Amino acid sequence: MRKQGARWTVEEEVPLAPLTTLGVGGAARFFARVADEEALMDALEFARARACPVFVLGGGSNIIVSDRGFEGLVLKMEITGIRPGADGATLHAGAGTEWDLLVRSAVERRLAGIECLGGIPGTAGAVPIQNVGAYGQEAGDVVAGVRAWDQEEGAFRLFDRDACTFGYRSSLFNQPGGRRYIIVEVSLRLRPGGGARIDYPDLRERFASPPALAEVRDAVMAIRRAKGMAWSPGHPESRSAGSFFKNPVLPAATVEALEEVLGPGTDRIPRFPAPGGGVKVPAAWLITHAGLGPETSSGGAAISTRHALAIVNRGAATSGDILDLMAKIQRRVREAWGVDLEPEPIFVGFEPCIG
Ligand SMILES: Cc1cc2nc3c(=O)[nH]c(=O)nc-3n(C[C@H](O)[C@H](O)[C@H](O)COP(=O)(O)OP(=O)(O)OC[C@H]3O[C@@H](n4cnc5c(N)ncnc54)[C@H](O)[C@@H]3O)c2cc1C
Known part of the structure; x- marks a missing residue:
């Protein structure tokens, strides 16, 4: 490990698998934990000097x-802290x-908007x-601002909600032009004293009367545990x-045509309206109804016993196993x-x- 002053250190050949939930993969050539913006600047300078x-x-x-x-250099983002805004509705993190x-902090403060x-x-x-997003809520609905370092311009930038261009599992930041931004702070505008959102059927059926925010969070946790x-x-x-x-978004006519192939007497394809007139179809349903399940595996990687949409590492999976299984599932669903x-x-x- 090389010391880089008091604020941060850079380590070499740090295994990354234990720092991920999937638990696969090799090491980072360089690795630094950054706990403040100055350390971030120093770490970026370290990487720039070595190209x-x-x-x-x-x-x-x-x-x-x-x-x-x-x-290259893996920067472990450790700038932490939650700061309430003066308006009583905003949390900066x-x-x-x-x-x-x-x-949990939002729920305790009775701020609605992210309980699901x-x-x-x-x-x-x-x-x-x-x-x-999950259980009827999306972060983009409540993100009021994002502060990020622009690696190309060498300056901090503030993005309001519109500038983030949120879509289904997408934003400016996961588009090719947005990968240059390193996010250092996120601000959420929530609803003080607002009611909990229980649009999702799994949630709705649990409550006879309007639940408290904490009850909804607890219910979501129970559903999550059951599904792995x-x-x-x-x-x-x-x-x-x-x-x-991702759940594919298809033209409505395509879904109708697929249903005709299924014929009468079979399950209808579940669908949800998507912005722009398309239809969102659960990928888990397509996988299951393509005849795939927990027995579908590749080396140490397999489809979860609890949720068809999750690929799990059964213990000794490599990233090669994960990619092989991914390709197998994609091929079968395409067929x-x-x-x-x-x-x-x-x-x-x-x-x-x-x-
Ligand atoms: C059990 C389980 C359940 C999940 N459930 C859901 C769910 O219900 N809904 C859902 O949407 N997702 C879900 N996810 C996926 C995942 O938790 C989310 O996408 C989460 O936001 C990833 O956060 P992370 O800090 O782990 O990011 P990482 O995995 O560390 O990174 C993901 C991407 O974000 C980038 N990134 C991370 N931090 C920054 C930063 N500060 N600035 C710039 N880029 C950054 C990374 O470079 C990378 O490209 C689930 C995952 C697991 C394992």
């Missing part, structure tokens, strides 16, 4: 690290703050990136990156439904190595 690529790591719950590792801690997003692993800074979608270290069915595929499933997690270190 090595930078990857920002939050909680590692939405990434697949290559077995070769990452030939350092990008490295545990997301679930922020949800409890139990999602990872950090506050990663939440705007794929516009995290709550991160619990040591439990093999939770060694995943959450949902592995059965003519639909291409797009993976949700980010692939790290798969591009050609930079020396």
